Amino acid sequence: MSNKPTLxxxxxxxxxxxxxxxxxxxxxxxVLRATSTIATALYNGAKxxxxxxxxxxxxxxxxxxxxxxxxxxxxKIAEGLEYGNSPFxxxxxxxxxxxxxxxxxxxxxxxxxxxxxxATEVITGSFPNLSxxxxxxxxxxxxxxxxxxxxxxxVNMEDTLFAGAVIKRIKEHFSINCDSSHIAEEMYEKxxxxxxxxxxxxxxxxxxxxxxxxxxxxxRYCLTEDGANVLPIYTDGKLVKKQ
Amino acid sequence: MSNKPTLxxxxxxxxxxxxxxxxxxxxxxxVLRATSTIATALYNGAKxxxxxxxxxxxxxxxxxxxxxxxxxxxxKIAEGLEYGNSPFxxxxxxxxxxxxxxxxxxxxxxxxxxxxxxATEVITGSFPNLSxxxxxxxxxxxxxxxxxxxxxxxVNMEDTLFAGAVIKRIKEHFSINCDSSHIAEEMYEKxxxxxxxxxxxxxxxxxxxxxxxxxxxxxRYCLTEDGANVLPIYTDGKLVKKQ
Numbered sequence: 001m002s003n004k005p006t007l008x009x010x011x012x013x014x015x016x017x018x019x020x021x022x023x024x025x026x027x028x029x030x031v032l033r034a035t036s037t038i039a040t041a042l043y044n045g046a047k048x049x050x051x052x053x054x055x056x057x058x059x060x061x062x063x064x065x066x067x068x069x070x071x072x073x074x075x076k077i078a079e080g081l082e083y084g085n086s087p088f089x090x091x092x093x094x095x096x097x098x099x100x101x102x103x104x105x106x107x108x109x110x111x112x113x114x115x116x117x118x119a120t121e122v123i124t125g126s127f128p129n130l131s132x133x134x135x136x137x138x139x140x141x142x143x144x145x146x147x148x149x150x151x152x153x154x155v156n157m158e159d160t161l162f163a164g165a166v167i168k169r170i171k172e173h174f175s176i177n178c179d180s181s182h183i184a185e186e187m188y189e190k191x192x193x194x195x196x197x198x199x200x201x202x203x204x205x206x207x208x209x210x211x212x213x214x215x216x217x218x219x220r221y222c223l224t225e226d227g228a229n230v231l232p233i234y235t236d237g238k239l240v241k242k243q
Numbered sequence: 244m245s246n247k248p249t250l251x252x253x254x255x256x257x258x259x260x261x262x263x264x265x266x267x268x269x270x271x272x273x274v275l276r277a278t279s280t281i282a283t284a285l286y287n288g289a290k291x292x293x294x295x296x297x298x299x300x301x302x303x304x305x306x307x308x309x310x311x312x313x314x315x316x317x318x319k320i321a322e323g324l325e326y327g328n329s330p331f332x333x334x335x336x337x338x339x340x341x342x343x344x345x346x347x348x349x350x351x352x353x354x355x356x357x358x359x360x361x362a363t364e365v366i367t368g369s370f371p372n373l374s375x376x377x378x379x380x381x382x383x384x385x386x387x388x389x390x391x392x393x394x395x396x397x398v399n400m401e402d403t404l405f406a407g408a409v410i411k412r413i414k415e416h417f418s419i420n421c422d423s424s425h426i427a428e429e430m431y432e433k434x435x436x437x438x439x440x441x442x443x444x445x446x447x448x449x450x451x452x453x454x455x456x457x458x459x460x461x462x463r464y465c466l467t468e469d470g471a472n473v474l475p476i477y478t479d480g481k482l483v484k485k486q
Contacts, residue, residue, distance in 0.1 A: 154261055155258070155423045156422045160422075177448060179448055182445040182447065183398065183430060187426060190433055202425040205421075
């Protein structure tokens with residue numbers, strides 16, 4: 001038997017219950033665009049990011065504390081909020097020292113599911129902070145769950161690819177008896193030369209959606225490694241940069 | 244808008260509820276080995292195959308009707324049953340004209356879920372009857388659900404690969420807005436040269452399990468196309484060969 005910690009990849013929140021989340025580090029993966037934007041805001045000096053699952057909750061917190069409220073519906077800033085979900089809306093000049101309350105349905109739900117199930121630690125992962133995530137997981141030497149946020153529980157291509165990118169980098173440190181993880185790695189292996197082209201070729205649902213909103217720049221940024229290489233870690237109701 | 248029927252691929256029974264099963268043809272996929280054995284028994288002349296989800300149910304039906312009871316636990320014939328789950332146990336000389344009651348946990352559960360959700364038709368798919376499945380789906384011109392039986396709801400490699408094989412052959416006839424389907428096709432594309440080697444390389448969980456039982460011959464047969472090219476179709480509680 002191997003003494004290495006285990007690694008599993010639930011491809012959808014609807015599969016999370018199959019895995020032993022307690023005593024695991026859970027990585028929340030919501031590549032387009034929630035977890036990419038979270039990494040970017042923290043990289044650019046945001047004090048913290050509070051992920052919430054609804055526009056009303058976002059507005060509520062925005063009234064209670066001094067914070068920027070953000071969220072979209074159908075590619076536009078949601079009524080009652082101030083900013084959108086694009087990482088490009090949060091440069092250093094704007095976000096430094098501030099708190100961002102970000103509406104993100106799929107990712108926030110998964111995050112709370114992981115906490116409810118007793119996760120040791122919850123962090124967020126995206127291509128812009130791929131290296132920080134990998135370094136941290138190797139350092140922790142704990143069981144890992146790569147939790148794909150998916151889209152309304154339907155498996156998606158980009159979150160699967162990010163899980164694969166992590167696995168490719170850190171697999172030697174883990175015992176991986178999980179077909180989903182191997183599927184993710186094989187997919188990433190096939191796609192890595194040009195992730196954008198791969199999503200396009202496969203007519204991935206979020207590729208289609210974001211391109212329809214004219215967000216090619218967002219897409220390309222969210223598929224690029226290490227542009228905002230910090231580790232967001234969930235503590236006391238908010239995501240902060242690991243020091 | 245396309246007038247083509249849709250095609251979706253739930254990679255696990257735990258994801259089936261996300262899709263509109265009513266008015267769809269559902270393909271039950273349990274490559275290692277249930278649906279491969281079902282195709283083989285019918286190809287070799289079995290009158291019908293009754294899939295059941297437990298050994299006790301299998302014994303019960305075996306007492307009620309003149310039938311062969313089959314099922315395994317940990318790679319051995321289950322106590323109280325007569326035969327195992329290997330397709331090689333059901334040659335023409337033995338199975339022709341007989342009814343087989345086959346214990347298959349994951350596949351049977353999925354089959355009943357699909358019926359409960361109002362599937363128009365339920366058929367079973369495996370590499371040994373790949374062409375029959377594809378021809379039928381194209382001919383039907385109805386929405387298709389490629390339902391992977393998985394393993395206790397965990398996504399597995401071989402069922403995903405079979406879904407991919409079907410998609411590769413029939414995709415022109417369907418409108419496919421489903422990342423899981425594209426993932427399955429990409430996986431199959433990568434694996435198709437040598438499915439056995441691909442499962443081995445990825446240390447797929449069922450590859451590992453069946454090899455551990457000395458069943459390489461079963462594995463190779465279950466990964467080979469069209470060795471038992473019939474269409475099992477579920478009618479009145481049993482699977483029969485489409486005439």
